[in-house]
Amino acid sequence: MATYRELFAYxxxxxxxxxxxxxxxxxQVAAVAVAVLVFDRTNSALLSAVAYASSWLPGVLGGPVLSTYADRLxxxxxxxxxxxxxxALIALVAVPGLPLWVAIVLLYAAHLFSPPFVAARAALMPEMLPGExxxxxxGLSNITSQLSQLFGFVAGGVIVAAVGPVWSLLGNAATFVASALLISAGLARRPAPTLSGETTGLLAQSRDGIRYILADPWLRTCLALVWVASAFSFAPEAIAYPWADSLGGGPxxxxxxxxxxxxxxxxxxxLLTRVLSxxxxxxxxxxxxxxxTVALVPALLDPGLPVVLLLLAAAGLGASFIVPLNAIFVRRVAPEFRGRAMGVAASGLxxxxxxxxxxxGAAVxxxxxxxxxxxxSGLLGTAAVLVTRMARVPARADS
Structure with a gap:
């Protein structure tokens, strides 16, 4: 079992x-800055939500196609x-006096580059790190992401309050430049992975990637399990405030x-990536x-806040199965399809x-x-997980 410290030897x-x-x-800082920038200009919660949705909507609509570039190039x-x-695009959003509709378009354009980036990074990781x-x-990457969500929004609010949304957005642009410099300096050059015998059109290659996943029973049932469990176990996030209000609390x-x-x-x-064998x-x-999902079922009894927090923590503990399973999924996929496979997985999620x-939200x-x-949600999710039958981890995933 590799330790997190040993990873940095690579x-x-x-x-x-x-x-x-x-x-x-x-x-995280930019997410707060965008919300503040749009709301200050318009006093519109709807437009703030439209701008905030730029962080995930492009991945839903274009993820499977745009991720193909991670296999083409x-x-x-x-x-x-x-x-x-x-x-460049985030820096343009920060330009003072820019029409709001232009700023929102630029935000969506910037986030269109996220699916191929995430797919390329996921596809490269098995080539950088061997075996366990x-x-x-x-696991460390997922933990870092969770920590950034836990503490990033709080820090983001403090930073935006201190320097304002414009400088916060420019800071976000600077982090992308720094990331590009680190990647340029530290990553080896590798040729594009796509096989020469494949079809060459972008849409055709995207379709080939989807067919590749659907043709493998383990891959498609793996995706189904992750999608089903995630949908039901994370649903309470959407009604956190009304739930807190019903429990006699507030923000x-x-x-x-x-x-x-x-x-x-x-x-x-x-536990799953560092402690267990x-x-x-x-x-x-x-x-x-x-x-x-089953950890959420006792919520039907309408327990108090301490019990609710324990139930949600238990559900989150179970949901962490996604972390090692994601790695096994990527390693099972043939190298020339890894970018597209991650695009399909992320978009579906x-x-x-x-x-x-x-x-x-509609049910409430x-x-x-x-x-x-x-x-x-816990009951339905448990039933769905139980009927989503997945074979044991394949031997080739451990190679």
């Missing part, structure tokens, strides 16, 4: 991870170009409801997926989570109590 990982940390920090080049493009080091490296309690699953997820990611880890992946958020709006909605 030169390429050090540089790629350094760029990742910078980008995560910059993105040298992946190091994809990473650098995406970082520099995002830096890759599982640990993927502070809503923050606790949002933080509890992340805390459980962090603990689970550490590979054999034990592989055996508990499916039980952990069941835990991610955004879609099912978005639909689950909408369903949870229709008159169900938040506790009932969360408990029913």
């Amino acid at each position: 030169r390429e990982f050090r540089y790629l991870y350094g760029g990742q940390v910078l980008s995560y920090l910059g993105d 040298p992946r190091r080049s994809v990473l650098i170009v995406c970082d520099l493009a995002r830096a 080091a890759y599982i640990a490296g993927n 502070a309690q809503a923050g606790l409801l949002l933080a509890a699953p992340s805390a459980g997820f962090l603990l689970g990611a550490i 590979p054999e034990t880890r592989d055996r508990v992946l499916r039980p952990a997926a069941v835990l991610s 955004l879609v099912v989570q978005g639909l689950a958020f909408l369903a949870a 709006q229709a008159g169900l109590s938040p506790s009932t909605v969360v408990g029913l």
